[in-house]
Amino acid sequence: MTAGTLRAHPAADFEAFADVARLKSPVRLWVLFALAVIVAFFGLIYSRISLDHSAFEIQELEQRIATEEARYWQLRLEVAELKDPGRVETLIADLGLVYPESRVALSVPGIDTERLDAEYRWAQLKALLSAQP
């Protein structure tokens, strides 16, 4: 019967459907809008938390950089202390080493006459050595 009625009044059915659709469409929009607002809200919170998290990470990294830099300078200081000529001299004296009674100088041909060139080459070599990591 109902199907027959529906079939008998197709225009009325469409009207009823349209009424329901008109009713549902704004609700759906509102729901979508609410969802969008909620997503945006939580997205904003998430982005803010991420930003804060990054800030903490940056702060931690900066702290580590500062720590490593301090360690670097501390190690350089220790190297300089170990190189102290006074300390080295005390150590070699403890080992029983002494300066030689006499010295022998060997004259290498070309070195004396081209002292400046030799110094230049040595300066270049030192620069090269100091550039090594």
Add this chain to the structure above:
Amino acid sequence: MGRPQWRVADIRLVLVGTVLIASWIGIGFRLFNVQGVHAAEYAEPGFDQRVRHEETPAKRGTIYDRDSVELAVTVDAQTVVADPSAISDPVGTAAVLASLLGIDESSLVTRLSDSSSQFAYVARRLDPLVAEEVRLMLADEQIKGISLITEPKRVYPADSLASQVLGFVRQDDQQGLEGIEYEYNEVLSGTPGTRILERDGYGVEIPAGELLVEPAVPGSDLILTIDREIQSAVQEAAERALQTTNAQAATIVVLEVGTGDILAMASAPGFDPNRRSGIEPSTVRNRAVTDVYEPGSTLKVVTISAALEEGLVTPEDSWEVPFQLEIEPKEEPYTDEGRDHVATMTVTEIVAYSSNIGTIQIQQRLGNETLHRYLGAFGLGQSSDSGLPGEVPGLLRPVEEWCANVCGPSTAIGYRVDVTPLQMAALFATIANGGVWVQPHVVQAIVDSDGRTEINEPLQRPVLSEDTAQTMRQLLQGVVEYGTGHRAVVDGFTVGGKTGTTQKFLSDEGVYSEEDRIASFIGMAPVDDPRIVVAVVLDSPHGTITEGDEIADLRFGGVSAAPAFAEVAEAVLHRLGVAPDVP
């Protein structure tokens, strides 16, 4: 129809509504007042409450030697601080800390017991190993009210090495107080940065809330001309000279010929800038530039050089030299040490045996004006601007102010003129450098935080011709080979130099000391192509040494200062890799 009756509920409703509306109006009015009318007035204190301005210190520049080894470096050091208001057991806490830090327990108890205070230093700038022990102890025992903070600490890794050149800083604010640290304080200090931080209600920094960062610009680094190895050898030699000659002070300067680089500069006794409490103030002074003395016979090189340059004498010229010379109004006659007869001497012998009278005879040919001109050209009476603080110009009076008859002769043999050891070293370096005076200097380069390097170019000026300088070097070689400076011989090398001995002027009393002398020796090596000049000046050496059958008086420069020269010159020539020139 009568008027409507107000029910109690209606009245309550109206009242509540009225109160609410009035409240909202009040709040709105206040809001408008605060946010609108007085917005600017409240904004500033609000901002100030929320943010904190913080100055970030600039790292002080490092001082290096000529081989880029650190001489002074700033590191982070740990300082133990206390919040006495948070410490419940000051006595127990003090006992634990005092034993660990090696500090006085009773004074620490006093500091930690002041519960009204929220901050007190316990121990500052600890040794790294001790700081680590404290950190572990604090982590283990959870001592409340004690924490570690980081402070910059200036450290001199080689302790007393070149301490008078480097000086030191005040650790509290890292400001230079002496030496290079003082003179180049602005360059080394850099520029502090700024941070504006946002903080929460508890005063804790909000990591993401930083508003502004103006980074600090680190201080520039200094590269000195000092060589650590040579400096160490020089300091040892100065200390040894002090002991062997019983002198009050010993000063040694080493210059590199041609460049004017100060390779080493030391005075003994010295001090350790890392441990300054209780040090004698006079040990801090860099005597090589702050103290003046009358150079005596070492200044004869100017008189002789000037006469050679002016063509008034040659090394072979000879004449009769009396053993004493009276010049009015001087009461005592000029004499030559150890000579009691008239002798015929060449100019070479006058220099070698350091004849006062022979030199005065040459000065009388030269004249006061010419002598004065050469003294000035050699850099006397003016600061050499070596880059060291407290450098004095010495004293060279204008020739117009020289007294009649006596001032010229006295100046020719090294009296009536005040010099510093550095000036005298530069003077001899002029002769060693073919007659060209080169400004002595201690800072080779300044390297800023971006790596830009500013090289120090020393001043130069010609004083003598190359020929005169070479002749003068040969005359000075005679001093060492058979004259008064024979104790300055260095095995394997030709050495030229001059001895000097003057009565010490007692400035407090305004008279010359009868006993005390200033003994010096200044020389160069190798003679043909000098690489170094070494000046040794001893203040008041005394005593004697026995050499075979002879007893030598240590008050003389040739006896006390010349051996110190030989010791230093040998070490420096070896360090510089100079080939021996004597088979």
